[in-house]
Amino acid sequence: MSGSIDDRIKRDILLTFLVIALLFVAVGFFMQLRWRNDHIDTVYQLLDAIVSTEQSDLANELFERRITALRLRLQDMVSLQHVISISLYDIQFRRLVHVTQKGAAESGRPAPELPAADLRAGGGYRVAGGFDTLFFTRQIRAMGENMGWLAIVYDLSVLRGQLRMFFIFLSILLLVTLLSMLTLLRWRLRRFVIAPLRELGAAVSSLEAGRLLPLDNLEGSGREVGGLARTFQSMTDRLNQSYRRLDETNRALRDSEQRFKSVFDHAPYAIVVTSLEDGRLLDANEVFIRRWGISKEPSGRLKPDRLSMVPPREAASIRRAVIKEGGVFNRDMEILRPDGSWEQILFSSVPITFGSEASMLSMTVNVTERRRAEDELRKSQEKFRTLFELSPEAILLVHLDSEAIHDVNKAFTGLYGYSREECLGRTTLALGIYQETAERAAIFRRLRAGEHLENAEVGVRHKNGTALICSLSSITLTLGGESFLLTVMRNITETRLLQEMMVQTEKMVSMGGIAAGIAHEINNPLGIILQAAQNLENRTRIDFAKNRAVAESVGLDLAQMNEYLRIRKLDRFIGDIQSAALRAADIVRHMLDFSRRSDAKRGLCDLEQLIYQALSLARSDYDLEKCYDFKKIQVDVRVAENVPSISCIATEIEQVFLNLLRNAAQAIAEAEPPVVSPRIDLSVTGLSGAVRIVIADNGPGMTEAIRRRIFEPFYTTKPPGIGTGLGLSVSYFIITQSHRGRMRAESPPGGGSRFIIELPADSDPKGEI
Amino acid sequence: MPGVLVVEEDLQCLAWGNSNQQFVKGAPIRFSEWISSPAASLCVPLLLPVLIGWCLWAGAFQPVAAQSPEPVIVAAVFARTGHGSLQSLPSYDMVQLAAKMVNDRGGVLGRPIKVLEFDSSSTVLGARRAAQQVVQADVLAVIGPSWSSQAMVMAPILQAAGIPMIATTATANGVTGLGDYIFRVCYTNDFQAEALARFAWENLEARRMAVLTIADDIYSETLSAEFIERFAGRGGRVEVQLRYLQTSVDFAEQLTAVQRASPDLVFVPGYTGDVGLILRQARRIGLTMPFLGGDGWTGIEQNAHLGPLPGDNYHTSHWHPAIGTPSSRTLLSALGAHYGDEALGMMDTGNATEYDALNLFVDAVRRAGRFDRAAIREALAATRYFPGASGTISFRGSRDPAKAIVVLRITNAGAAYVTRMEPQ
Missing domain, CATH: 3.30.450.20 (PAS domain)
Incomplete structure (x- = not known):
């Protein structure tokens, strides 16, 4: 560095002014050029306008060659300021009239002659003599015809004077401005910049020497330098404070680093810092070091500095995820331990800058045990779920x-x-x-x-x-x-049914025992009653010779006696005795059925044939016919193809069918309201090892209470004297006891009753069901 | 106020009302007069069947021509545009009015007249162009122009084309000398100069004159020259003669010179526009002497923009409503019928010449008996004592009529009739 600011600024100011002056001159020159051209153009426009207004008259006067009139007209025109002379020419360029301004003639400057070239050029203007004179020429036309030429010499010397004056004024203005600015700037510079800077320099030197010079006397040196001094002072203060704060921060940083180091080292999880670039181990905590058998040198260097826990491809994938996605969190991984075993871990990693190296901080949590426990729990859940489901x-x-x-x-x-x-x-x-x-x-x-x-x-x-x-x-x-x-x-619906059935069976069995005894005891007196009644009837008959003989012997008229008997209805009483005794005998016979064990009669049966026989009996049953017209009932019999053959006592099964048909017909007949189209469906189907016979009617059905008691002996819903109450119980007995089958009654909600009989098939004639 | 008639002299002295109407030989006799004559009472019964037969025969071959006769085309060349248009516009109307009157009476030789209007643009170049257009339009004759300078330009063209031209107020001497097809219905400048000199010398008793002439204008220059010659002949002295441009608006230079000369009378043979300005500027600078002008001043009192013109101002003209000739009265009644009460406001004292020009042409056609330009020219040249509204017209070889001059004075109320001067 050489030269003072003062000298250099002086030089710069001069240079700047020189450039500005040059610029001014250049701009002024171009402005002048433009202005001059504009002026000339304006003059041309003016002259052209003047001639245009006079053109028509000029043309007419030229046409008539009115020279005097033309001269007068041109004299009017030439009186215009700065017009030197005007000349008028005919179409052959012969000058007809020429007028000169009086002043111009007096000044001694002769009017410049017009060269013919100006006229022949077709009109326009030309500047000659260095902006001194403007030559204006124009054709005089009228009715599309050229009548002659007009030429005007215009004085431009005023313009030239104006140009000269402009440049002189500009130069003087520049010079004065330059001198004043130079003086003023120099004074300002010394007073407000150079002197205060020197003082500031002295103050800085004092700061270097360890003491601070007061800068108060710079206050008057202008806002900028005064401000600089204050800034300098405040900067020094802040610098001292910054140093102090820096020390405190460093201390705090060291403490913090210590704490974090401790956390890092003693964390219960394995933590490791690896290079993002090549996977080198940069740092690891104690758990990691211990678990992976790494040694850490006092310099902090780890040996070995690389581990292959995961396959290289997975390691690369983790690095990519860390770089692109900003980290890997709780990724389940399986890693290879140094001892060759596999370990389940949760792996998390984030990118960090370790020192100046792009690295990743990774943490692993051993979840092998947890996974195992979860696995067992899952299996247990599945087991219980299966138990629940199945x-x-x-x-x-x-x-x-x-x-x-x-x-x-x-x-x-x-x-x-x-x-x-x-x-x-x-x-x-x-x-x-x-x-x-x-x-x-x-x-x-x-x-x-x-x-x-x-x-x-x-x-x-x-x-x-x-x-x-x-x-x-x-x-x-x-x-x-x-x-x-x-x-x-x-x-337990089925169980309940079975229980009912078992109770029923028990009842039947006990009934059989009782019935056998009762039948035996009652049959004898019944025999006596029947026989006595028979004898009473026989021995009052008139056609018997013995009776007549005895009556004659005692003098009795048999006919009268019979008449007496008839009138006194004694014959009826005898008949009643007979029928009552027969009925009692019938009951006893039925009761005896409970106790029968007639296996000897068992043989292969054709169920279909038995059904049709029962049907035939039902249709011919007098009692049935009397009360219920069986023929009106549509009976539908369906026997499946694959019905296994069964072994049974044909008469008993036939009786069962007959009882059930009779019951169905009675139920239909008693239905209120009457059944519109009564029907009974019989179906025989084969089961596995059994045959099922279903007899269903579309009668009124039965209540649950009735259904439960329907197989009980002497239980009847019929009016007294109509049924014995033993039909269904006997049937039940035949099926369950004699044939080891099953029998149950159903009454579906839609109405009607269904009796279901299941008989064991022939292959297992004595099989338990 | 334009149109108000001021009669200062008794018109009984004028011989116009007593003059017998004389017709040249061969001129058509009016049908109404002829039909009442004894000859007609013999001819009609004999000729009527022949005439009817001829009409039927002609009608069989020319039915269309008989129904709508082809019009006779006449050109009217005046200034519709330019500085003279204000003064010149009524000229067209007068020609049209005259044509209408003729057509209302059955046209000329059975054909109506159609007037084509051409514009001279108030300039000589415009007049020349109008003459060329007229030639192209193939008209039978031309009525106009009213300016001598324009007539000087048009005349050679129409002469070459053989179209008769009847100028209206072109008084410059040389106009009709340009060809035998060139006629006019106004007096000439030499006669006008004589009348003006006489009026100046006798009526105004002027002895020292100043003359303001439109530079190089043929009308103004010739009238000035003739006037100076005649005035000087009477012993008068022209103190100063100055020239000016017709289009000028500032006449200070000329009037200052007049003021210096201090004449008895100032003679300004100009036109309405420039004269109006000269009069106003002269009175403003204190010139009190009378001003005298030619027929170029005609209608100056109707130029509203000039306002009232103070002082004694006289000029010659061609007609005045106060003239009580039958033709003048016919014109007046026609004007009244056509334009109503404002009729005289529509025209000036020079416009009777246009009316006369067309009627003279019609008269010539009738006398010629056919629509042939040469025949019409012959008939025109042979005109004797044609009773025009502006005076009787007779051509005696020169194609310039010797007519009476009307002298008018400009008053605030209009142009007042002063006197009428017959040709000597």
Whole structure:
């Protein structure tokens, strides 16, 4: 650096002014050029306008060669300021008139002559003599015809003077401006910049020497330098404060680093820092070092500096994820331990800058044990789920408060006919499972009271309306903090039926024993009564010789006596005795059927033939015909193809069929209102190892109470004296006892009754069912 | 106020009302007069069947021509545009009015007259172009122009084309000398100069004159020269003669010179526009002497923009409503019928010449008996004592009529009739 600011600024100012002056001169020159051209153009326009206004008159006067008039006219025109002379020419360029301004003539400057070239050029203007004179020429035309030429010499010397004056004024202005600015700037510079800068320099030198010179005397040196001094002072203060704060921050940083280092080293998880570029181990905490058998040198260097925990491809994938997605979080991975075993880990990694190197901070959590436990838990859940699903008992999980069904198993859906989706979220009340809502309410009440239910028998209903009996066991349990009812239902409808049947059978068996004794005891007196009644009848008959002989012997008129008997209805009494005794005998005979064991008569039977025989008997049954017209009933018999042959006692089975047909006909006949198209369907189908015979009517059916008692001996719904009440019980006895079959009655909701008989097939004639 | 008639002299002295109408030989006799004559009472019964037969025969071959006769085309050349248009526009109307009157009476030789109007643009070049257009239009004759300078330009062209031209107020001497097809219905400048000199000398008793002439204008220059010659002949002295441009608006230079000369009378043979300005500027600078002008001043009182012109100002003209000749009265009644009460406001005292020009042409056609330009020219040249509204017209070889001059004075109320001077 050389030269003072003062000198250099002086030089710069001069240079700047020189450039400005040059620019001014250049711009001025171009402006002048433009201005001059504009001026000339304006003059031309003016002259042209003047001539245009006079053109018509000029043309006419030229045409008439009115020279005097033309001279007068040109004299008017030449009086215009700065016009030196005007000349008028004919079309052959001969000058006709020439007028000169008086002043111009007096000034001694002769009017410049017009060169013919100007005229021949067709008009326009030309500047000559260095902006001194403008030569204007124009054709005088009228009616599209050229009449001559007009030439005007215009004085431009004024313009030249104006140009000269402009440049002189501009130069003087520039010079004065330059000198004043130079003086002023120099003074300002010294007073407000150079002197204060020197003082500031002295102050800085003092700062270097360790003391601070007061800068108060710079206040008057202008805003900028004064401000600079203040800034300088405040900067020094702030610098000191910054140093102090820096020390504190460094200390805090060291402490923080220590803490984080401690956290890093003693973290219970394996933490490692690796290079993002090549996977080198840059740092690792103690857990990591211990688990991977790495040694750490005092310099912090790890040996070995690389590990191959995961296959290279996966390592590259992790690095990509860290770079592109900003990290890997809780990724399940399997890594190879140094001892060759595999370990399940949760791997997380984020990119960091370690020192100056792009790195990734990775943390691994060993989840091998946790995974194993989760696996077992899952298996256990699956097991219990399977148990729940495949349980033969219907299981129902109901939310205790909302009573909504939470879950059901397959047995439940099978039992009730509802799909799982239909059940979930709805209540058993909404599904209509319980036959009696009061019963359901009672169950809930008891369960809410903390009681357990075990094998409570409840009436339930299938989706299709079929009534079922279930054994219900229920407990309350807590799942996920909420109370549920776990209810297990077992369908015991069949069991109940079997129980009924067993009771019935027991009744029959005891009935058989009793019947045998009673029959024997009653048959003898009955024989006596019947015989006595028969004798009474026989021995009053008139046609018997013996009777007549005895009557004659005692003097009795048999005819009169018979008349007496008839009138006094004694004959009827005898008949009544006979019929009553026969009826009693019939009952006794039926009772004896309970005790019969006639296996000897068992043989292969044609069920279809037996059915048709029974039908034939029914149709010819006098009693039946008397009360019920069997012929009006449409009987439909269907025998399946593959019915296995059975071994049975034909007469007994036939009697069973007859009883059932008779019962059906009676039920139809008694129906109120009458059945419109009465029918009885008989069907024989083969089961596996059995034959099922179903006899169904479309009569009024029966109530559940009747159905339960229908096979009881002496139970009848008929008026007294009509039936013995033994038909169905005997039939039941024949099927169940004599043939080891099964028999039950149903009364579907649609009406009618169905009697179902299942007889064991021939292959297993004595098989248990 | 234009149109108000001021009669200062008794018109009984004028011989116009007593003059007998005389017709040249061969001129058509009016049908109404002829039909009442004894000859007609013999001819009609004999000729009527022949005439009817001829009409039927001619009608069989020329039915269309008989129904709509082809019009006779006449050109009217005046200034519709330019500085003279204001003064010149009524000229067209006068020609059309005259044509209408002729057509209303059955046309000329059975054919109606159709007037085509051409514009001279108030300039000689415009007049020349109009003459060329007239030649192209193939007209039978030309009525106009009214300016001598324009007539000087048009005359050679129409002469070459053989079209008769009847100038209206072109008084410059040389106009009709340009060809035998060139006629005019106005007096000439030498006669006008004589009348003006006489009026100046006798009526105004002027002895020292100043003359302002339109530079190089043929009308103004010739009238000035003739006037100076005649005035000087009477012993008068022309103190100063100055020239000016017709289009000038500032006459200070000329009027200052007049003021210096201080004449008894100032003679300005100019036109309405320039004269109006001269009069106003003269009175403004204190010139009180009378101003005298030629027929170029005609209608000056109707130039509303000039306002009232103070002082004694006289000029010659061609007609005045106060002239009580039958033809003048016919014109007046026709004007009244056509334009109503404002009729005189529509025209000036020079416009009777246009009316006369067309009627003279019609008269010539009738006398010629056919629509042939040469025949019409012959008939025109042979005109004797044609009773025009502006005076009787007779051509005696020169094609310039010797007519009476009307002298008018400009008053605030209009142009007042002063006197009428017969040719000597």
